[in-house]
Amino acid sequence: MLSKSEFDLLKSNQYCDNESCECYNQKEVGNIKINSRRKGQVYCNRCGNRWVLTKGTMFFDLRTPIEKVIKVLLCLSRGMGLNNTCRQEKVTADSALDWILKAAKHSNEFTLYMQQEMHLEQVQIDEFWSFIRKKRKILLLKRKSYPS
Numbered sequence: 001m002l003s004k005s006e007f008d009l010l011k012s013n014q015y016c017d018n019e020s021c022e023c024y025n026q027k028e029v030g031n032i033k034i035n036s037r038r039k040g041q042v043y044c045n046r047c048g049n050r051w052v053l054t055k056g057t058m059f060f061d062l063r064t065p066i067e068k069v070i071k072v073l074l075c076l077s078r079g080m081g082l083n084n085t086c087r088q089e090k091v092t093a094d095s096a097l098d099w100i101l102k103a104a105k106h107s108n109e110f111t112l113y114m115q116q117e118m119h120l121e122q123v124q125i126d127e128f129w130s131f132i133r134k135k136r137k138i139l140l141l142k143r144k145s146y147p148s
Contacts, residue, residue, distance in 0.1 A: 002040045002053065006066050010053040014042055021047035057109065058102040064091070069099050076100070077128030100132050 002010070014032045016023045023031040023046050035041040035050055043050040054060040062069065068089060075085040076096070086093050107129065 002037075002066065004037075007037055007040060007053065010040075010057075011042060014053065016044040016047060016049055017051070018044065018047050018049040021049060023047075058099075058106040062099075064095070072096050073099060073103060073128070076131055079127065079131075104132050 011032060011034070013027065015025055015027045016031060018024060021031075021044055023029050023044060031044050031046045032042050033045045035043045040053045041050060042053060052060070054062070059066050059069065068091070072085055072089050072091060075088065076082065080088075082093055082096060085091075086096055
């Protein structure tokens with residue numbers, strides 16, 4: 001379940017993606033209403049289109065709070081090792097590595113989020129992506145070495 005601040009932040013960036021809707025692709029025109037805060041669902045009051053706030057983001061289908069995922073990725077971006085980060089935040093290494101891969105798939109959006117919401121400098125973000133490239137190679141090698 002999303003916290004109120006997470007829900008409000010995600011809701012403020014929503015737009016209707018129904019091409020036949022008069023509000024298609026327009027942000028902040030007053031058409032996005034809450035369907036279920038608990039489930040993170042909204043709808044367009046013009047066409048009735050419904051969706052989950054995290055659709056199309058790296059946070060889609062995660063059961064972990066967004067804040068925790070961001071904390072883990074922030075620790076990694078600041079140079080803390082994977083094992084120490086996982087121990088501190090009480091997550092598994094597999095979860096952290098999956099979040100890294102999800103962040104990599106949404107790298108442009110995630111970079112913008114980290115700059116705006118986490119107030120990171122460009123150097124920190126560059127270090128984060130260098131870390132991800134390195135970890136991705138290690139992860140791929142580990143997965144290839146496991147027997148199927």
